Amino acid sequence: MNRCALFRARPDTVCVDVGSSRRLPPALFKKYKDTFGVAREPHRRVVANFRYFMRPGKAMTGPPLGQDLSKVGIKPMDFCKVFNDKTKAVFKDDVELILRIQIYEDKTYSWRIEPPPGAWYILRCCRKKRRETNSSTWVCFITLEMLFEIAKQKMRHWAKPDEPEIEIRVRHLIGQARAMGICVLGVDGPSSPVWGMSEREYEKKSEEYRKIHREQFFEEQRRTLMEAPLYQRLHHPDLTGLTPEEIQKGLRDPKLFRSLWTATDPKSLHSVERENEEMAVRYMRSKKWALHKEVPKEELVAMYKNRDLPPGYTESLLKSKGPAKV
Incomplete structure (x- = not known):
């Protein structure tokens, strides 16, 4: 494939600006969340789960949807009407949505829609259809920035x-793209995907792009850590950014004292000896040693400690002899 054809395959909606956001725009994210997000259902016994690939406004009472719903006592016509009314005005006709239906024991059900599968996005970016790709050879190209834009929508x-x-x-x-025979530029191939830009210029621009993305990644990690509860930040040495109100709120958290107790509670000698005895008993039983007679636990511990020593030697004997002379 020449570069010109590859350039035409790039969608206009892909953001190629340096340092573009790691998330969808707020307005678009809210729209996606209202469409695909579902509220948590109370715990009920599930008797059936169904998954379909459905186009918006194209739900029909025929098989397989109508046949599966009729078996569990749900009227397919009512469900198809609700699904078509909700999706027809929101999505385009050629979008392949993922439909999931969950049937409960009391003959009620809940359903949700999910964004199209990743293969659908990849084929649309490459201007390919199903069965036009081959895993044995490269048939087309896709850029890494396109996959980042797809990943933003596949949450x-x-x-x-x-x-x-x-x-x-x-x-x-x-x-997934490699399995479909699609070469990912920037990963599988070093060539520049931009028409009129040399490979060295593209590599320089990509390095700047990756640098800003790394800064955004570390900033996101730091923000997540600072917004975490105080008991989860005990391993983090820098707590100077906390306000007095946050410190007081964290001190009132009962999990804080439990974490402090777990981190600072030293093991007593009795607990250490008990753990050694239990470990020795498990080891000796796994080797099927000393099971035919009653052996004191002290002797079991000594045998466990001396398991790697040469035959006829004990730990105390080796200590008395001192280091071996060369």
């Missing part, structure tokens, strides 16, 4: 947009 939990991190989601998309 696992809309209430926690940074879990998992965007780098982990991009790695999954890279593996």
Whole structure:
């Protein structure tokens, strides 16, 4: 594929500015969350789970949707009407949504829609259709920045947009693109994906792009740490940024004292000896030694400590002889 064809394959909506945000714009994120996010349901026994690929406004009472819903006592016509009314005015007709339906024991159900699968986004970026890719050879190219834009929309939990991190989601998309025979420029190929820019110029711009993204990543990690409760920041040496109100609030947290007790409680000699005895008994039983007769625990501990010594030697004997002469 020549560079000109690759340049035409780049969507206009992809943000290629240096230091672009790691998340969706606030307005778009709110729209996505209202559309795909669902409230936590109370705990009820689930009897069936269904998953379909459905286009907006295209739900029909025929199989497989209508057949599966009829088996569990749900009217397919009512569900199709609700689904079509909700999705037809929001999405385009060619979007492949993921529909999940959960059936409960009391004949009630809940359903939610999810963004299209990652393969759908990748094929749209490459201007390819299904069965036009081949895993045995490269058939087209995709840029790393496109995968970052796709990863922003493929969130696992809309209430926690940074879990998992965007780098982990991009790695999954890279593996999926490779399995489809799509070369990821910047990972699998060093060529410049921008028309009119040399490879060295593109590498210089990419380094600047990665530098700003690393700064954003560390800033996000620092902000997350500073917003965490006080008992989770005990391992962090810098607590000077805390205000007196935050310190007082953290001191009133019962988990703080439990964490301090766990971190500062020294083990007594009795507990250490008991752990050694238990470890020795488990080891001797795993080797099936001294099981035919009653052996004191002190002797078991001595045998466990001397398990790596040469035959006929004991730990006290070696100490009395001192180091071996060369």
